[in-house]
Amino acid sequence: MTTSVFAPSEGDLTAVLTEVWTSFLGEEPIVLPPGLVEIGLGERVTALISITGAFDGHVVVEMAADTAVAVAGAFLQTDPAEVAAADVTDAVGELANMVGGFVKSLAPSPSSLSLPVVLRGRDSSATAPGTVPVCRADVLWHEEPVAVTVLALTPTLP
Amino acid sequence: VTTVLALVIDDSRAMRKILARILGGIGFEVLEAGDGREALDVIEAGRVPDVCLVDWNMPVMDGLQFVIEVRSRPELRAVTLMMVTTESEHGQVVRALAAGAHEYAFKPFTADGIVDKLTLLGLVPSGAVA
Numbered sequence: 001m002t003t004s005v006f007a008p009s010e011g012d013l014t015a016v017l018t019e020v021w022t023s024f025l026g027e028e029p030i031v032l033p034p035g036l037v038e039i040g041l042g043e044r045v046t047a048l049i050s051i052t053g054a055f056d057g058h059v060v061v062e063m064a065a066d067t068a069v070a071v072a073g074a075f076l077q078t079d080p081a082e083v084a085a086a087d088v089t090d091a092v093g094e095l096a097n098m099v100g101g102f103v104k105s106l107a108p109s110p111s112s113l114s115l116p117v118v119l120r121g122r123d124s125s126a127t128a129p130g131t132v133p134v135c136r137a138d139v140l141w142h143e144e145p146v147a148v149t150v151l152a153l154t155p156t157l158p
Numbered sequence: 159v160t161t162v163l164a165l166v167i168d169d170s171r172a173m174r175k176i177l178a179r180i181l182g183g184i185g186f187e188v189l190e191a192g193d194g195r196e197a198l199d200v201i202e203a204g205r206v207p208d209v210c211l212v213d214w215n216m217p218v219m220d221g222l223q224f225v226i227e228v229r230s231r232p233e234l235r236a237v238t239l240m241m242v243t244t245e246s247e248h249g250q251v252v253r254a255l256a257a258g259a260h261e262y263a264f265k266p267f268t269a270d271g272i273v274d275k276l277t278l279l280g281l282v283p284s285g286a287v288a
Contacts, residue, residue, distance in 0.1 A: 019266050024176065024266060090172050091170075094170040097170070101245060102244070105247055110249070113215055114215075115215060
């Protein structure tokens, strides 16, 4: 017997990214083939939101720290120079919340969404033990990459 | 002309600011709260809003708990409750409406979408929308 794990399609993810970015950042992002452009090795901001229930997994949104500041500025319609660290955490977390909510709506139900967790640091890519990436979407916004990955908890083997 | 008093309840300051901007644009006075408990504090301090825009997933007291709490208080019967949330499954919409929410908007939303729903609720004075 095989166990199937829910996975949204890359098209689903790029559609919600485009909708969120257009609605709240005022500009449609450019959709890229997954993995074509990697986020640089410098400081980055990573937001993770968990889905638990009939589907167990995480949605991870990652971007360079400078991109995150620009995102927060666009979100708040504020000059990025005036954006505080808390604004960056808040804005990127809320973007992850919207993407995560969309993924949850596609996942088997009932499932619940956590509050977002936002990490900032050098090479702060989120890793979640016991999960596998099941879908990834990449977009370019202001010529900088933003990556969204859906991680699914792997079924426990007997 | 009486100004509509709105209370935006969302744990994201950025989201509160966006909603406040939309509501301010149609002439509403806007108060903000970071969770359901904070919102009740605002109300208990005497600022009873005409409408609350309520996120679902928040720390301390979530949006559904807030709706249930408001609906349990007869003195707040006139307060209109509108969920604004990423919770988009049919079952969640039904839960919120059954608990006493009047309207439901999904994130991501557009400004026009929010104003349209408030208009349907009879809260937007004619001429307020450009």
